[in-house]
Amino acid sequence: MRKLFLWVVLLLSFSARAQNTLHLVVKDDESKQSLVGATAYIPVLKIGAVSDTSGRITIKNIPAGKYDVKISMVSYMAQEKTFTFPLKTADQNIEVFLEPMSGELAEVVIQTNRTGRNRSDIPTRIEALPPEELDEKGTMRPGDIRMLLGEITGVHVQNTSPVSGMASFRIQGLDSRYTQLLQDGLPMYDGFSGGLSLVQVSPLNLKQVEIIKGSASTLYGGGAIAGLVNLISKTPSKKPELSFLINQNTAKGTDASGFYSKQWKNVGTTIFSSYNYNGAFDAGNTGFSAIPKTNRFMVNPKLFWKMGSKDSLWLGVNVMHEDRLGGDIQVIAGNTDSQHQYFEHNISDRLSSQLSYTHQLDSASQLNFKNTVGYFNRSINQPQFSFKGAQVSSYTEANYVRNGKYASWVAGADIWTDKLTPQNGSVNLGYSRNTCGVFAQNTFKPAKWFAVESGLRLDGNTPSPAAPSNGVFLLPRVNTLFTLDEHWSSRIGGGLGYKMPDIFNDDAEEQGYRYLQPLNVGAIKAEHSAGVNADVNYKGAVGHAFLQVNQLVFLTKVNDPLVLQHNAFVNAPGYLTSKGAETNVKLLMDELGIYLGYTYTDVQRHFNGLTSAQTLTPKHQLNADVTYEIENCFRAGVEGFYTSSQLLGDGTTGRGYWTFGLLVQKMWKHFDIFINAENLTDQRQSKWGQIYTGPTSSPIFKDIYAPLDGAVVNAGIRIKVL
Known part of the structure; x- marks a missing residue:
C-alpha cells in the first residue's frame, strides 16, 4: 500500500511538472509582421523551440518555477524575459516584438542598382561592407583604401611601383582597367586620374562600400568588365557628429582627419578633411623607399537640401593635393652623386564637383539627375624624363526609377567626356573621348522564390576604334x-x-609612362567581353550561432586584349580567360565572429594558338579573421592572409607567403583608442632576394608581388565631440 501511495505521488508530481506550456508570438517591432525562424530558449532547462510560419513558438513540459527565456533571431536584437510557471492564464499567447538590428546582420539597402532594394531581394550579386567593418578597417590604414579592398575575396591589390607606393586592384584576376571605381555612383577616377585613386581615397568618409563582381555594364558602361566598386559617403542625420582621428605608425606615418555632419529641418551638411604624412621608409635596407615621402591634404564639404516633400538636392566639392617622392633614400634626403640619382616624383591636384537631384513623382516613381565635373593635374618626374598632363572630365546622367509591387524599372541616358592635355612640352600622350549611352533595366519578381533582373545598354563612342x-x-x-x-x-x-x-593601365603605371608611344585609337580594336557567374548561399542558425556560406564560380572571356609590345599598346592576337571560384564562410556567436574566405583564380592568355598563364596573378588566396566585439565598448581581432606563388614577368616564380595582423580597440562615449599591427611576421620580398638589378643610379626593378614595408604597427585615438 505504501509503495502504491509513493507511485501515485510521483505520478502527480510529474504531471504537475509537465503541464506547463509557454505560447509566444514573435513579431517585427517596426512592421508588426510575424517572424518565421525566431528562437525561444530557456538556458537553465536547456529546452527551446523555433517559430512557425505564423510566428508562434510553443515550449512544452516546463517545470513549475521562475525562468529566464531568451528570444532571438538573426538580424534582430535579442530579448530576455522572465516567466513564473504555472502562468496565471494557461495557454495565453504572449506577443514579443523584436527590434531590427542596425549592425552587421541587418538587411542592407543597396544603392548601386538604383532601385533601393534590400540586398537579399536583388538578382544581381552585390557585396556590401557595412559601417561597422569600415570603421574597423579605417583604424588599420586611415590614409587609403588598399587594405579595405585587399581583404575582399576575389580582389587582389597589386603594387604598380616598387618605390612610390602606388597600387591598383584586380577583380577576379583581371587588370584594374576592367574595373570601375565610383564615388556615390559617379565615375570620378577614370583614365589618367585612375592611377593614383587607390592610394588617395580615405575610408574614414565612407558609410558603405558595394562591390559587383562580373559584368555590370547596363547602368555603368562598358568599362565594368570585371566589376565595379561603389564608395558611398556618409550622409547627415538629425543627431550631429563631430569627430577627429589622429594616427601614428612605426613606418614614419602620421594621419589626422576630422568629420562633421548635421541635419537641420531642410538643410544638412557633411565636411570631411584629412592630412596624411609619411617619411621615406626603407624597411629592408635596400637603399630604396618601400614607402615614399608623402604629403597629402584633402577636404570634401557637402550640402544637402530638402526642397519640400518631393524634391531633394545634394552637392559637394572634393579638393586634394599630394606630393609623393620615392626612390633612392639618399636622393630623397637631398644627397645626390654619381651613384645616387634615381627618384620617382609625383605631384597631383584633384578638384571635382558632385551634384545629385531627385524629384519624387509619386510614392512609386522618381526622376534623378546627377553630374560630376573633375579636374586632375599630375606631373611624373624621373631622371631624364618628365610628363605632366591636365585631365578634364565630366559625367552627366538623367534616369527614371519606378518601384512596383512585382516589377521595378530604371531607364535613362548619360554622357561622358574625358580629355587629357599634355603640358610643358611633355610627350604627346593626350587623348579626347566622348561616350553617349542609353540604358534600361527591369527587375521582375513574379513569385517569392524567383526574380530576374535584365538590362540593355547602347553606347556610342568618339573617336571610334x-x-x-x-x-x-x-x-x-x-x-x-x-x-x-x-x-x-x-x-x-x-x-x-x-x-x-587607352594607355592608362597597370603596365603604364609600372613603367611610369616612360618611353610609351602615343595611342592611335582608330587603328586599335576595343576590347570586348562576355562573362557569367553563379553562386549558392546558405544562412541559418547552427545551435546558438548564425552561419552564412556563399560559394561563387565565375568565367570571363576578353577578346582582343591590349598588351604592351615595344613600348606601344596593341591588340593581342587572341583572347584572355579568367575563371575560378570564391568561398566565403561567416560564423557569428554573440560577440564572436569568425570569417573564412578562399579565392581560386586561373587567368590564361590564348595568343597565337598558344596558352600561357597571366603574370602577377596568384591562383590561391586565403583570408581568415576572428573578431570579438562588445558593441560600442571593445573590439579585438586577429587575421591571417595567404597568397600563393605567382608567375613573374621574367619567367621566374614568386614564392607564396603568409601575413598576420592584430587589432585592439577600446571605445568610450567620447573617444576611442586603438592599436593595430600588420604583417607581424615581417614578410618582405626584399628578404628573399634583390628587388632590382643594375646600378643604383639606374635600377631595373623586378615585379613586386609581396610586401616591401614589413611589419608595421599603428596606434591612434578618435575623439567624438558630438
Whole structure:
C-alpha cells in the first residue's frame, strides 16, 4: 500500500511538472509582421523551440518555477524575459516584438542598382561592407583604401611601383582597367586620374562600400568588365557628429582627419578633411623607399537640401593635393652623386564637383539627375624624363526609377567626356573621348522564390576604334535569383562588356609612362567581353550561432586584349580567360565572429594558338579573421592572409607567403583608442632576394608581388565631440 501511495505521488508530481506550456508570438517591432525562424530558449532547462510560419513558438513540459527565456533571431536584437510557471492564464499567447538590428546582420539597402532594394531581394550579386567593418578597417590604414579592398575575396591589390607606393586592384584576376571605381555612383577616377585613386581615397568618409563582381555594364558602361566598386559617403542625420582621428605608425606615418555632419529641418551638411604624412621608409635596407615621402591634404564639404516633400538636392566639392617622392633614400634626403640619382616624383591636384537631384513623382516613381565635373593635374618626374598632363572630365546622367509591387524599372541616358592635355612640352600622350549611352533595366519578381533582373545598354563612342564595332556597342545583361526557402538561395547571371582602348593601365603605371608611344585609337580594336557567374548561399542558425556560406564560380572571356609590345599598346592576337571560384564562410556567436574566405583564380592568355598563364596573378588566396566585439565598448581581432606563388614577368616564380595582423580597440562615449599591427611576421620580398638589378643610379626593378614595408604597427585615438 505504501509503495502504491509513493507511485501515485510521483505520478502527480510529474504531471504537475509537465503541464506547463509557454505560447509566444514573435513579431517585427517596426512592421508588426510575424517572424518565421525566431528562437525561444530557456538556458537553465536547456529546452527551446523555433517559430512557425505564423510566428508562434510553443515550449512544452516546463517545470513549475521562475525562468529566464531568451528570444532571438538573426538580424534582430535579442530579448530576455522572465516567466513564473504555472502562468496565471494557461495557454495565453504572449506577443514579443523584436527590434531590427542596425549592425552587421541587418538587411542592407543597396544603392548601386538604383532601385533601393534590400540586398537579399536583388538578382544581381552585390557585396556590401557595412559601417561597422569600415570603421574597423579605417583604424588599420586611415590614409587609403588598399587594405579595405585587399581583404575582399576575389580582389587582389597589386603594387604598380616598387618605390612610390602606388597600387591598383584586380577583380577576379583581371587588370584594374576592367574595373570601375565610383564615388556615390559617379565615375570620378577614370583614365589618367585612375592611377593614383587607390592610394588617395580615405575610408574614414565612407558609410558603405558595394562591390559587383562580373559584368555590370547596363547602368555603368562598358568599362565594368570585371566589376565595379561603389564608395558611398556618409550622409547627415538629425543627431550631429563631430569627430577627429589622429594616427601614428612605426613606418614614419602620421594621419589626422576630422568629420562633421548635421541635419537641420531642410538643410544638412557633411565636411570631411584629412592630412596624411609619411617619411621615406626603407624597411629592408635596400637603399630604396618601400614607402615614399608623402604629403597629402584633402577636404570634401557637402550640402544637402530638402526642397519640400518631393524634391531633394545634394552637392559637394572634393579638393586634394599630394606630393609623393620615392626612390633612392639618399636622393630623397637631398644627397645626390654619381651613384645616387634615381627618384620617382609625383605631384597631383584633384578638384571635382558632385551634384545629385531627385524629384519624387509619386510614392512609386522618381526622376534623378546627377553630374560630376573633375579636374586632375599630375606631373611624373624621373631622371631624364618628365610628363605632366591636365585631365578634364565630366559625367552627366538623367534616369527614371519606378518601384512596383512585382516589377521595378530604371531607364535613362548619360554622357561622358574625358580629355587629357599634355603640358610643358611633355610627350604627346593626350587623348579626347566622348561616350553617349542609353540604358534600361527591369527587375521582375513574379513569385517569392524567383526574380530576374535584365538590362540593355547602347553606347556610342568618339573617336571610334577600329572595326568591327566602330564605337557602337549593344550590351545585354541578365541575372536571376532563386530563393528556395529561408535558408537557401542562388544567383545565376552574365552579360557583355567592352573597354575603349587607352594607355592608362597597370603596365603604364609600372613603367611610369616612360618611353610609351602615343595611342592611335582608330587603328586599335576595343576590347570586348562576355562573362557569367553563379553562386549558392546558405544562412541559418547552427545551435546558438548564425552561419552564412556563399560559394561563387565565375568565367570571363576578353577578346582582343591590349598588351604592351615595344613600348606601344596593341591588340593581342587572341583572347584572355579568367575563371575560378570564391568561398566565403561567416560564423557569428554573440560577440564572436569568425570569417573564412578562399579565392581560386586561373587567368590564361590564348595568343597565337598558344596558352600561357597571366603574370602577377596568384591562383590561391586565403583570408581568415576572428573578431570579438562588445558593441560600442571593445573590439579585438586577429587575421591571417595567404597568397600563393605567382608567375613573374621574367619567367621566374614568386614564392607564396603568409601575413598576420592584430587589432585592439577600446571605445568610450567620447573617444576611442586603438592599436593595430600588420604583417607581424615581417614578410618582405626584399628578404628573399634583390628587388632590382643594375646600378643604383639606374635600377631595373623586378615585379613586386609581396610586401616591401614589413611589419608595421599603428596606434591612434578618435575623439567624438558630438
